[in-house]
Amino acid sequence: MRRPRSCSPWARFLWERACPRFGAIGLLLLAACSTAPLEIEGPRVAETVAELPEVPMPEVRMPPPTRADVMTAYRRIYGTVPDGDDNHAIGKRLADLEMEVGTERDITGATDPYRAAIDLYEELLEDGDGEHRDEILYQLARAHDVIGDGATAQRYLDRLILEHPDSAYAVEAHFRRAEMAFSAERYRAAADDYAYVVDHGLESVYWRNANYMLGWCRFKEGDLDRSLESFFVVAGGIFDEGEAPDRGTV
Amino acid sequence: MKALFCDWLISCAVAVTPVTPLPDLYYGTVLYSYYQDDTSQALLDTLIAERRGQLGEDPVRYQLAKGSFAFAEGMYTLAEETFEGVADSEMTPLDRMRLSFHLAREHFRRGDWSKTESLLADIQLGEGWLGRERYHPEVEFMRAEMSSRAGQWTAARAAIDHIAPTTPFYAYGLFNLGVAQRAAGEMAAAERSFADLANLDAYSTEVFDLKQRALLALAFIRRAQSETVSAEEILGALPSGTRYRDLAMSSYGGLAMETGDYKLAARVWLTLSEGDYWTQSSAAARLALPMSLEQMASRELALTQYRVAEARYEARLGKLATMESQVDQPGWMGGLLEVFAAPPAAADGAESARRERLMNRWRETFGHTDWLEWLATEDIHELLLQWRELKDIDAWLGDLPAELATFDELANEQKRRSAAARELITAEGLRERRAVIASQLDALLTSIDALRTATPTRTIDWMSKLADREQAARLADLAAKRALIENHMQGAELQRYLARIDRLEGLVFWALVESRLDKLRALDKSQRAAQAALAEIDDSLARIAVAEREYVAGVETDFLAFQARADDIARMVADALHDRESRLAEHVRRGIRREIAQLERHLLMTRMAIARTTDQLALAAEEGE
Numbered sequence: 096m097r098r099p100r101s102c103s104p105w106a107r108f109l110w111e112r113a114c115p116r117f118g119a120i121g122l123l124l125l126a127a128c129s130t131a132p133l134e135i136e137g138p139r140v141a142e143t144v145a146e147l148p149e150v151p152m153p154e155v156r157m158p159p160p161t162r163a164d165v166m167t168a169y170r171r172i173y174g175t176v177p178d179g180d181d182n183h184a185i186g187k188r189l190a191d192l193e194m195e196v197g198t199e200r201d202i203t204g205a206t207d208p209y210r211a212a213i214d215l216y217e218e219l220l221e222d223g224d225g226e227h228r229d230e231i232l233y234q235l236a237r238a239h240d241v242i243g244d245g246a247t248a249q250r251y252l253d254r255l256i257l258e259h260p261d262s263a264y265a266v267e268a269h270f271r272r273a274e275m276a277f278s279a280e281r282y283r284a285a286a287d288d289y290a291y292v293v294d295h296g297l298e299s300v301y302w303r304n305a306n307y308m309l310g311w312c313r314f315k316e317g318d319l320d321r322s323l324e325s326f327f328v329v330a331g332g333i334f335d336e337g338e339a340p341d342r343g344t345v
Numbered sequence: 346m347k348a349l350f351c352d353w354l355i356s357c358a359v360a361v362t363p364v365t366p367l368p369d370l371y372y373g374t375v376l377y378s379y380y381q382d383d384t385s386q387a388l389l390d391t392l393i394a395e396r397r398g399q400l401g402e403d404p405v406r407y408q409l410a411k412g413s414f415a416f417a418e419g420m421y422t423l424a425e426e427t428f429e430g431v432a433d434s435e436m437t438p439l440d441r442m443r444l445s446f447h448l449a450r451e452h453f454r455r456g457d458w459s460k461t462e463s464l465l466a467d468i469q470l471g472e473g474w475l476g477r478e479r480y481h482p483e484v485e486f487m488r489a490e491m492s493s494r495a496g497q498w499t500a501a502r503a504a505i506d507h508i509a510p511t512t513p514f515y516a517y518g519l520f521n522l523g524v525a526q527r528a529a530g531e532m533a534a535a536e537r538s539f540a541d542l543a544n545l546d547a548y549s550t551e552v553f554d555l556k557q558r559a560l561l562a563l564a565f566i567r568r569a570q571s572e573t574v575s576a577e578e579i580l581g582a583l584p585s586g587t588r589y590r591d592l593a594m595s596s597y598g599g600l601a602m603e604t605g606d607y608k609l610a611a612r613v614w615l616t617l618s619e620g621d622y623w624t625q626s627s628a629a630a631r632l633a634l635p636m637s638l639e640q641m642a643s644r645e646l647a648l649t650q651y652r653v654a655e656a657r658y659e660a661r662l663g664k665l666a667t668m669e670s671q672v673d674q675p676g677w678m679g680g681l682l683e684v685f686a687a688p689p690a691a692a693d694g695a696e697s698a699r700r701e702r703l704m705n706r707w708r709e710t711f712g713h714t715d716w717l718e719w720l721a722t723e724d725i726h727e728l729l730l731q732w733r734e735l736k737d738i739d740a741w742l743g744d745l746p747a748e749l750a751t752f753d754e755l756a757n758e759q760k761r762r763s764a765a766a767r768e769l770i771t772a773e774g775l776r777e778r779r780a781v782i783a784s785q786l787d788a789l790l791t792s793i794d795a796l797r798t799a800t801p802t803r804t805i806d807w808m809s810k811l812a813d814r815e816q817a818a819r820l821a822d823l824a825a826k827r828a829l830i831e832n833h834m835q836g837a838e839l840q841r842y843l844a845r846i847d848r849l850e851g852l853v854f855w856a857l858v859e860s861r862l863d864k865l866r867a868l869d870k871s872q873r874a875a876q877a878a879l880a881e882i883d884d885s886l887a888r889i890a891v892a893e894r895e896y897v898a899g900v901e902t903d904f905l906a907f908q909a910r911a912d913d914i915a916r917m918v919a920d921a922l923h924d925r926e927s928r929l930a931e932h933v934r935r936g937i938r939r940e941i942a943q944l945e946r947h948l949l950m951t952r953m954a955i956a957r958t959t960d961q962l963a964l965a966a967e968e969g970e
């Protein structure tokens with residue numbers, strides 16, 4: 096804020112100081128300088144606001160945006176948002192949409208259908224502070240698993256389980272990793288992950304399948320009594336609900 | 346500065362005994378210039394008075410005044426040298442305090458806080474006649490600023506309270522204190538400072554303006570503290586006719602958004618975003634309008650308005666980019682600065698209209714008048730003043746060619762006259778005529794001398810000098826006859842004819858004696874005529890010589906020297922103008938870049954909103970399927 100340069104207050108100050116010396120003259124000068132305080136003229140903001148016109152709200156019809164429209168809109172801003180969290184969220188949404196595109200391309204038999212999604216997820220993963228890292232790791236594992244790159248998929252599952260043990264994806268990650276180990280005939284490792292899923296309770300959609308597969312792992316390892324325990328738990332559940340066993344889907 | 350200087354004046358009026366009239370008169374002239382805010386003239390007068398030895402009875406005060414004027418003119422070296430030249434022993438304690446004040450003021454202006462603080466510590470005005478402590482408003486203002494910088498709010502407030510509330514320093518002190526407290530997160534203290542200023546009676550437009558700013562700041566604090574009703578009351582009570590109207594309305598709209606009154610908010614945003622006027626508030630309103638529509642209308646309408654906002658931001662950014670590239674062009678910047686050019690002494694209606702058109706043109710070019718504020722800070726203001734003075738000099742130099750052309754015509758006329766004079770000398774044969782007349786005059790003078798000085802004798806020599814043609818012929822005839830008689834006659838015949846010759850010569854002699862006075866008068870007359878003719882010719886020749894020597898040659902030489910000097914000055918002025926315009930352009934460029942940065946943020950937020958809304962519409966369509 097600059098300093099004032101107005102003359103009249105200076106003059107008033109001088110006259111005030113001069114008064115004791117000049118007596119009546121100083122008082123006269125002071126009186127000459129005095130004026131009434133300035134008042135607001137014209138309407139106040141509240142009055143102006145009250146008079147503002149209404150906003151027209153016409154009905155707008157437009158074709159619903161396609162996924163491509165949405166992706167174009169996100170691509171325009173991804174990487175330009177100064178707020179890291181916002182930028183990460185935009186990238187995450189874009190990667191999810193790329194994943195959807197990948198799924199469609201996979202169905203049509205396109206080559207390397209998830210490449211764009213994988214690249215984007217991996218880029219997001221490099222952002223150490225980004226949110227939803229567990230979900231990104233999960234999606235990367237999933238994408239690699241779908242295209243048959245089991246080793247990479249398992250690496251991402253390992254990271255997910257190690258770095259985000261409390262993640263909502265942790266139970267499923269253990270289950271998927273157990274499935275990979277079982278397919279590779281590493282029954283002890285598979286049994287550990289299936290047991291993790293079983294221990295995390297009935298709420299998981301993978302609980303019954305995990306129990307069932309845990310029985311198979313114990314069977315393969317020659318632990319028949321304990322395998323029967325697992326099979327009885329599964330059979331009991333099926334008989335209670337009258338449902339067919341489900342190994343879960345990717 | 347003015348206060349202290351006036352204080353000196355008052356002290357002079359009270360304490361100084363009458364002195365000799367001339368120095369006092371001159372001192373008064375200096376003060377007159379000072380009171381006209383013409384410190385440069387005051388400084389010039391002071392320097393002249395010093396050179397003439399007219400410093401009056403109190404040279405110390407005079408030197409301090411000179412130093413002050415130099416300070417005011419930004420001639421800091423001269424000011425410091427002047428102050429240093431005043432012996433410490435010569436100064437009274439009050440003089441020392443005045444000096445400390447000037448130096449503190451300058452260091453404060455330069456942002457040298459430690460020096461300012463140490464100098465301010467030297468200033469203690471003591472008690473007045475009534476036993477009250479005396480304070481100087483600007484000193485207390487600076488003390489308050491120093492304390493604020495150190496976070497010493499109580500000391501800052503105490504210094505402000507020493508200032509009379511009717512002076513702008515009090516209002517500025519409070520406002521700056523509130524700003525410092527707010528920046529330090531001391532919201533309650535900031536609120537008190539702003540509230541005190543808001544409740545102050547304003548006796549000047551400057552303080553009135555500060556009050557509006559304080560009220561706005563107060564409203565922002567209340568809003569930040571979720572005291573929306575109080576904030577709304579403060580904002581609503583602000584005047585609509587000030588430059589803070591848009592900011593107040595924008596805050597009003599923000600409050601409406603916070604309280605969920607999107608309809609009111611949208612009305613505010615719509616009003617602010619209409620037209621092609623680009624303030625901070627109107628720029629924000631263009632984005633805020635679809636944001637509020639998103640809450641109260643369809644996503645499709647919001648998306649449409651987001652796209653409108655995006656298009657407007659993009660267009661505006663394109664325009665700003667063009668402007669930024671033009672800032673370095675001297676013509677562009679010079680054209681803008683024309684708005685700040687000094688009005689002609691006799692500005693008529695046409696000139697006022699031209700200035701209004703100029704202002705409107707630049708307002709339209711910029712889309713706002715914020716650039717007036719960019720160029721309104723103290724430092725830039727000084728640059729602008731320099732530019733204006735240089736512009737005046739440039740205009741004066743620009744008018745010079747016409748004057749120089751007049752000089753040129755004058756010189757040509759002199760040349761023409763000189764040539765005519767020379768031709769006159771030749772054509773009229775002045776020099777030849779002068780030689781003839783001079784010769785005639787010499788002959789006349791010889792004759793006159795002879796007539797006056799020689800005693801009349803009947804000799805051929807004497808007579809022949811006075812004889813006219815007829816007489817001379819007769820005398821020659823008689824002399825020839827005398828020789829013939831003497832050669833051919835003898836005796837009495839010889840004597841008789843010689844006597845006859847003598848008688849005839851005697852007749853001529855006596856005729857000459859009788860006509861001598863008449864001849865002298867005639868010769869005198871001829872001599873005077875010859876001398877007058879000679880003087881006239883000499884005068885003509887002298888005039889022609891002077892015309893050639895003094896006028897023609899002199900004017901021509903001066904004109905050329907003057908033109909060369911004017912060209913030098915014109916170049917220096919052009920360089921200085923270019924320098925000032927470049928420095929001012931930098932400030933304008935910074936302002937443009939600030940707006941670009943702000944708009945880029947708005948554009949990005951708009952595009953984020955477009956992406957989000959598009960996504961939501963696509964998801965809604967999917968769910969509908």
